[in-house]
Amino acid sequence: EPEVTQTPSHQVTQMGQEVILRCVPISNHLYFYWYRQILGQKVEFLVSFYNNEISEKSEIFDDQFSVERPDGSNFTLKIRSTKLEDSAMYFCASTPGGSYGYTFGSGTRLTVV
Amino acid sequence: AQSVTQLDSHVSVSEGTPVLLRCNYSSSYSPSLFWYVQHPNKGLQLLLKYTSAATLVKGINGFEAEFKKSETSFHLTKPSAHMSDAAEYFCVVSDSLFSGGYNKLIFGAGTRLAVHP
Structure with a gap:
């Protein structure tokens, strides 16, 4: 069964450093998303991406965050200057649209120290 | 605005007994509803x-959920729990003007299911 692949599975970074979280969505999917889950809290929407542009973003997704689909297969989330409160599990998801469900990756656990 | 409330943060059952995980939603439109497991x-x-077809939805691993519009509920059930069902379960609504598709998901807080021998 097709999968959404996320790398790395765990990343530790120092506060103020830039990080890039990588995702390979399912190849025929059209809509891409990033969500995050701070330990012990709800899964929260960050951003949705369609047709090479952001279609919606949450208030969490400020100027420190950006997304890219550089080569038609990868979908990346960049955090320019990480803060301690960015520590969370980040999930990538994709869907072909219509009445299909969303497929999530296994997540990247980001730890900011 | 759409929202999801999972009524139990923890549920504990014995292996072989039924499972009921409760979920209520709030939606201005005809919602799409999902259950995810982690x-x-x-x-x-x-x-x-659930995407506006049959109100009783069958899923993987013997799970079912029934959409009840009058009660704004989408409870998850399984007739007989297995040890491998122990996990976190999320009720999710699609924040969408249209059923299904491409808009963001809104997650409930999750229910942790424990299954005892």
């Missing part, structure tokens, strides 16, 4: 989805 250190796996 096993420890794993990603989010889709169990089942």
Whole structure:
């Protein structure tokens, strides 16, 4: 069964450093998303991406965050200057649209120290 | 605005007994509703989805959910729990003007299911 692949599975970074979280969505999917889950809290929407542009973003997704689909297969989330409160599990998801469900990756656990 | 309330943060059952995980939603439009499961250190796996077709939805691993519009509920059930069902379960609504598709998901807080021998 097709999968959404996320790398790395765990990343530790120092506060103020830039990080890039990588995702390979399912190849025929059209809509891409990033969500995050701070330990012990709800899964929260960050951003949705369609047709090479952001279609919606949450208030969490400020100027420190950006997304890219550089080569038609990868979908990346960049955090320019990480803060301690960015520590969370980040999930990538994709869907072909219509009445299909969303497929999530296994997540990247980001730890900011 | 759409929202999801999972009524129990923890549910504990014995193996072989029924499972009931409760979920209520709030939606201005005809919602799409999902249940996802997360096993420890794993990603989010889709169990089942409701997108305005049959109100009783069957999913993987013997799980079912019934959409009840009058009660704004979408409770998840399984007749007989298995040890491998122990996980975190999320009720999710699609924040969408249209059923299904492409808009963001709104997650409930999750219910941790424990299954005892």
